[in-house]
């Protein structure tokens with residue numbers, strides 16, 4: 001297959017994009033994003049090495065007002081590209097979609113029906129698909145879901161302790177960050193098939209954060225549940241919280257659903273706790289005790305989750321750190337691994353400081369790895385497989 005693959009990740013006020021030269025192993029060409037759609041839009045375009053190719057605002061007027069116009073701005077910056085196929089990151093595939101899905105009218109209707117499960121993200125993902133369909137009629141589009149990789153969870157990991165009709169109504173532990181976990185699972189499988197056949201805990205620690213137990217290359221359980229709020233604390237999200245706290249805030253303090261939503265999604269986590277920032281770099285550089293306290297709580301909860309997921313698998317052969325914090329913060333990795341020797345996880349301080357791919361101490365029974373995640377490359381790989389009639393296309 002020849003030509004260019006376009007990968008889009010449409011959020012509420014941004015569209016991230018990346019292009020790849022199609023082929024059995026797609027090669028990244030350019031990428032970037034339009035931010036501030038609907039407010040003060042700004043476009044940045046970089047080549048595969050990260051060099052800035054375009055950087056523009058629209059002070060002179062003509063700024064993109066919606067996703068369709070932002071897409072036009074992206075395509076203009078890309079030199080009026082006509083992609084051979086387009087892949088989209090879509091947050092929710094519901095309980096049944098366990099693989100990427102080719103887009104047609106029926107699939108769009110199915111994905112629309114899932115909007116209530118992810119009201120903050122799914123509508124924007126679908127707006128990106130619609131904008132592409134209008135701009136490129138006939139060009140194949142593929143939806144790649146954050147939930148799909150987790151559809152191998154056993155029922156015990158998929159359910160809440162509620163009467164069964166709630167599960168039937170879709171109140172389930174879907175799990176998210178699936179494209180990242182799938183990328184890491186494939187990366188480890190390509191490097192070390194014996195390790196990939198074993199038990200991995202992958203810690204995707206970025207602005208959003210979750211952990212996943214992967215056994216034999218398949219997701220067994222994950223820290224995120226019905227929404228991307230569950231599990232460990234995040235940049236601005238609370239992570240797991242006693243549901244009784246929410247009842248108290250509603251009943252005793254009169255908080256509304258909208259107020260709770262703002263608190264849990266945007267006013268909690270590292271930013272809410274520290275009162276300073278959601279960025280680990282800022283918190284690590286700060287002398288404010290609230291910064292240290294927030295980081296300490298974060299690593300406490302991540303460490304607990306490593307233990308819980310290792311327990312779910314009956315042990316652990318490797319802990320893999322990934323995403324912005326996991327890939328870059330030696331301090332967070334060291335704090336998470338403190339006291340995990342009982343699981344056979346021993347960190348080498350010097351290797352960790354240098355951020356080497358394998359940061360385990362010599363002789364550590366279980367390995368500690370750092371791997372770069374690449375959700376866009378995972379989507380490009382899904383596109384390649386779908387176009388070749390491969391595994392994708394459920």
Ligand code: AMP
Nearest residue numbers: 206207208279280281323324325328329
């Ligand atoms: P992501 O969502 O994967 O792009 O991760 C973004 C987050 O990674 C940022 O908010 C920072 O908290 C964190 N991050 C990025 N670079 C570093 C770094 N060098 N040291 C510590 N944290 C970092």
